[in-house]
Amino acid sequence: MDVVRSSNWLGSIPIVLTLATTSLGTTMMPHPIHVMVNRGTLLHVGLRDAIERLQKFAPATIHSGGMIIRKEPETSQGDGNSHRDEEDAEARDSKLSYGNITETTKKWKFPVCWFEDEKTQLPLRWHIFAGVLFDILTSDQTQKQTHLSSPQYSSSFPRSECRVPWKIRLHFSSYPSSQLLSLDDNIRNNNGNLSEVWTTIERSFKNSLKQALFLQTGTARAAMNMSKHIHTRLWEAVVSSNYQLYQQINADLQAKPTSALQLLPVRLYLDSKPPIQRPCRPGIREGIVPV
């Protein structure tokens, strides 16, 4: 069973990330960035390095503050500060190491940004895992690829139609608040500071996990007993896509005896609509679960 889970964790999606022209603050358009993103991570998490690199080309007000920016880019401001900002960004890059990603990300102020699927031009929901978004938006092509080996399909669907790599556009402005959850929800944390983007994403993951734990156990005890240390380790495992680390922590969390399992945490996505979530018992007849 662990083989399947670990293999599932290794799955990655090739992504080509480009900066939206509306978020361009310099005279030069940056080259697209090619990245392999783990299926089990969130887009903002998996693409944080690419965001940091492309942020240098956004209007200066964005990379100085990191708060939400809704104004159009001003080229003149971007030109004046671009050299200094590039140096700052390079200094940040030098500090970046995969060993302590969370700490590094805390130092770098994550900007409010959003992604758009180039093909469908739909804004991508930041709280949904990258693999799920990919499956929703590239399904037609996936189906064609699946049958490519069949002789009857070999001539009908040439490989050039494959939607790999997945083309995504990065925006630093005009956040579509009506379509996406807010990334800076203006909730003050324990230090009295406004919640940052990274914290918002982490909290979303934590809440989803707690919800799943409640469904599994039928009680809030498991979620409430989850210490901050455990959650931090889990989050680090997600950020670094480290299955071994995840499994160390998760082994105690995920309901082990199937008999103790109350409900299965399942979400069903119908097309691009919001997910359907209902009680899902492991057994067909109520109260019967395999031992």
Place this chain on the structure above:
Amino acid sequence: MTQISSTVDFLSLVHHHYYIQWSRRICTLYANPLMNIYTNKDSDTLMTLGSLLVDWLPDLFRRTTDNTTSATSRSKDDDDNCGGNRTVGSDIVEPISETYQWIVAGISRPPLTIAVLDLWRNLCHPDHFLNIIVLST
């Protein structure tokens, strides 16, 4: 995440990590030892993917009862997707339209006879949620 410096490197990586190959690998792994984790004595008590889809999306999936179907019968989709042979009862679930797709963790059209519990155990996301995608368009 892997940083790729050039397009050539990137394309070679794409070939290595080709999405569908990965999907098939998972599917093959899933089909062999793991489909037999639970023995047949439990099989008629398990909620299957097909049952869930019929319950949650009755407009898109339907249940057809076939008394001649044995517990080891395999549908066309099973054959296409390296599926297992676990069947629950004699009910067969099928999509109302053949154009519908259902995807779990990148695996397109897994057998509808798989237990949701098995799927959840193996393919749930880090937040413990099993995400099932149905595409009707």
